[in-house]
Amino acid sequence: QVQLVESGGGLVQPGGSLRLSCAASGSILSFNAMGWYRQAPGKQRELVARITSGCSINYADPVKGRFTISRDNAKNTRYLQVNALKLEESAGYYCHARRERGSVQREDYWGQGTQDTVSS
Numbered sequence: 421q422v423q424l425v426e427s428g429g430g431l432v433q434p435g436g437s438l439r440l441s442c443a444a445s446g447s448i449l450s451f452n453a454m455g456w457y458r459q460a461p462g463k464q465r466e467l468v469a470r471i472t473s474g475c476s477i478n479y480a481d482p483v484k485g486r487f488t489i490s491r492d493n494a495k496n497t498r499y500l501q502v503n504a505l506k507l508e509e510s511a512g513y514y515c516h517a518r519r520e521r522g523s524v525q526r527e528d529y530w531g532q533g534t535q536d537t538v539s540s
Contacts, residue, residue, distance in 0.1 A: 421445075422445055422446060422519075422529045424442055424443070424445075424516075424530065425442065425443045425515075425531055425532070426440060426513065426514065426515045426531040426532065426533060427443070428440040428441045429535045430536070430537070431537045431539060432505055432538055432539075433538070433539070433540060434507055436505055437502060437505065438501075438502045438505070439500070439501050439502070440456070440499060440500040440502065440534060440536075441497055442456075442498050442499070442500075442515035443495070443496060443497045444497070444517065447493075447496055448491060448496050448497070448498060448517070449473065452518050452519060452520045453470055453471070453472045453517070453518045454470070454515075454516065454517050454518075455467055455469065455470040455471075455516045455517075455518075456468045456469045456489060456500045456513060456516070457513070457514045458512065458513045458514065458536075459511055459512050459514065459533075460508075460512075463511075466480065468480050468500070471489050471491060477489060486502070486503045487500060487502050487503065488501040488503075489501075498515075502536070505536070507538050507539070508538075510538045510539070511535075512534070512536075513533060514530055515530070515531035516530055
């Protein structure tokens with residue numbers, strides 16, 4: 421069973437920064453894609469950033485230039501550096517991983533989430 425554990429969330433003032441971590445129980449090289457999602461109360465979960473096994477990186481438009489996704493294969497950990505946080509970006513931030521096996525199998529894994537609270 422794959423385990424994903426997020427950490428690094430907390431309380432931050434508007435304009436502040438956080439560094440989120442997602443540690444996996446196994447090699448992150450086994451994942452076809454890894455993403456960070458966030459979900460605020462009353463809203464749908466949305467993709468924030470994504471990195472593939474081929475090192476292709478995508479960001480949601482609202483976070484481009486402010487958020488950075490990265491990974492450390494030796495530590496089986498990926499990160500999300502979040503800068504210049506806005507009040508409306510208070511949300512639970514979730515680690516996601518996808519593994520595809522052949523052409524018919526797909527597995528998705530989620531962490532429990534870490535809370536980012538942006539408040540003055």
